[in-house]
Structure formats: C-alpha cells, structure tokens
Amino acid sequence: MRSSIRPLSGLRKGMVFDRRKTLVLFSLMCLLTGLAAGQVLPNVPAVMQPAFTDPALERARQLVESGEFQRAEADLRAYLSSNEHSASGRFLLAYTLMRLDRPKDSLGEYTLAAKLRTPSAEDLKNVALDYVLLNDYDDADNWMRRSLQMNSKDPDAWYGLGRIRYTKGRFQDAVECFQKALALEPRSVKAENNLGLAYEGLNRTDDAIAAYRKALQSEQDLGEQASKPPGEQPMLNLAIVLMHRGHFDEALLLLTRAVAIAPRDPKIREQLGHLYLHQGKLSDATQQFTQAVTLSPDNAALHFMLGQVYRRQGQDARARAEFARAAALNGSHSTPDRN
Known part of the structure; x- marks a missing residue:
C-alpha cells in the first residue's frame, strides 16, 4: 500500500515544542474571544483577505501574496513593535511564519492574535x-474540523x-472529505488525485484509476484554458x-510525460527504473535508478534496487557497494537476499 500524500514538512531537529501547552493556550484564547472549544457555529462564508487601509500592513500583505515571506516577516515585526495590539498584523504574521515552515512560532502568534480578535475559519485552517x-x-x-464548523463551504x-x-x-x-471538496469545486485536480490515493488505500483500484483519469482530464482542460503545462502527480499515480x-x-507513456515535466523527481525515475527492469532493459533501468539515487542519495531502497540491477548485469563490485550503502542507511547488516 502506497503512501503518496506528502506531508508539508517534519519537525526540525532540536526544536523544543510543548504542543499541549500551546493547544491549551490557544483554546483558552478562543474561549475568551467567544469561540468555545467544540462549539458548533453557524456557517460563515469565507472571503479573501481584503486590502488593508493601513499602508504598512498592505505592503506586508502584498509581500506575502508575492511569496516574499522573509521580507514580510521583517516588515510585520517592525510594524508590531509600535502596534502590538494590531490583530490583523498578528494574524498576518502568524500566516507568514507558517509559510516560512516555522509552525511553533506561527502558533505562538496565533495565540497572541486570538487575544485580540475572534479567529476566522481561515485562521483555524492555518492553525491546522x-x-x-x-x-x-x-x-x-x-482544528481543521473547527474551521469547517465555521465554514463548511470551503x-x-x-x-x-x-x-x-x-x-x-x-x-x-x-474519500468522503475529498468527495465533499469535489462537490464544492468539481474540477479540483488535487482533490481528484488524492481521491484516487484514498481509493487505493481501500483497495478500490478501479475507482482509483477512474479518479486519476478524471484528474488528468480536468488538468488538461484547465491547462488549456490557462496555457499552463499539466502536473506530474496524477500521471505518476x-x-x-x-x-x-x-x-x-x-x-x-505516462511516466515519459511525467519525467519531462519533473525531471528531478526521484519517484518518477524510480518507477521508470522498475518498468525498464521488468522489460529487461537493464541499461535503461540502470540509468533511471542512478539518477534516482543522485536525486535522493539517502534512500536505502533506491540503492538496493540499483544494486539489484548491477548484479543482473554481472557488475558484482558495484552491486556490493550499493547493497552496503543500503544496509548502512537502514542501520542494519542484512544481506540483499534477505530483504
């Protein structure tokens, strides 16, 4: 069973984070501002963040929209140094820190912001x-369920x-969540693609194939309208x-298209390697697994597969080197025949 959904990131080494303390603090702030834990609230339509009337906040918002998150953080911290009770500034900083992959700092800012203003459904989604x-x-x-309690149409x-x-x-x-997303946004490629993954998790392979094909068709239609190239994930899946x-x-055919779009994706290279290995095209398989290892050098499975191909080619010294590297990465002394 494949796990193809990619978490955004992992917790950085060395980060000390008392999640329960932060959760309790945030819950308390929500309670104090009228958003009681577990309270079912009426649906509130989500709206895009409007332009700020404050010029400094508006500049920071534009930086965030353009992806210049570090500059936005610097500007927001300067702004908050003299406007510490600005709820809009706090919430925008919290979002900016999330986009900078600093969740601990982001949650701290959301806690401070919740003292100043009731969090919106969008804010709670970002906390999630x-x-x-x-x-x-x-x-x-x-927290994602709390967000949906406030706005079930997102x-x-x-x-x-x-x-x-x-x-x-x-x-x-x-599956049910992705179906609800698609009911609200029928041509969502990401929802359709992930619906396919969920069907695979349930061993509903025919449904998964249908979902992937629908994702590809939607992506092709949307890409033609926006003159954008298609993404590689539905093709790979x-x-x-x-x-x-x-x-x-x-x-x-699908993998060839996918690798042309994302030549530095080791998963595509790996699957091409498996396909060529199955077809007995050992030279092509070697090329793909070698590139996969180059792109993901700490992946033990890739080293092991490259070793298998070398062994089938009679390149025993290279095979042993790859098997040894795979064993070292796994922290074991297993032999290739036992894996």
Missing part, C-alpha cells in the same frame, strides 16, 4: 496546517481534512496502478 507541519495529525484534524478545508485523514490511515473518511495491472505500454 501548523500542526501538519509538526506531524501532529490529531490536533491538525481537530473546498480547501475539506481537502486538507482529507489529506490529514489519509495520512492517519482513515481512508474511507478521506496512474502509471503505478497500471504497472501493477501489467499495462506497461500506457504506464511508460
């Missing part, structure tokens, strides 16, 4: 994403909850399922 960054999927699930929140539940192995729940079913010709 902070917990995703910390690999704390239980709390992420909790397709991104349903998509986010689906990703969280997929990661927790709750595949049927994930569909190709893997087709390979499992023995449909190697179509899988090769």
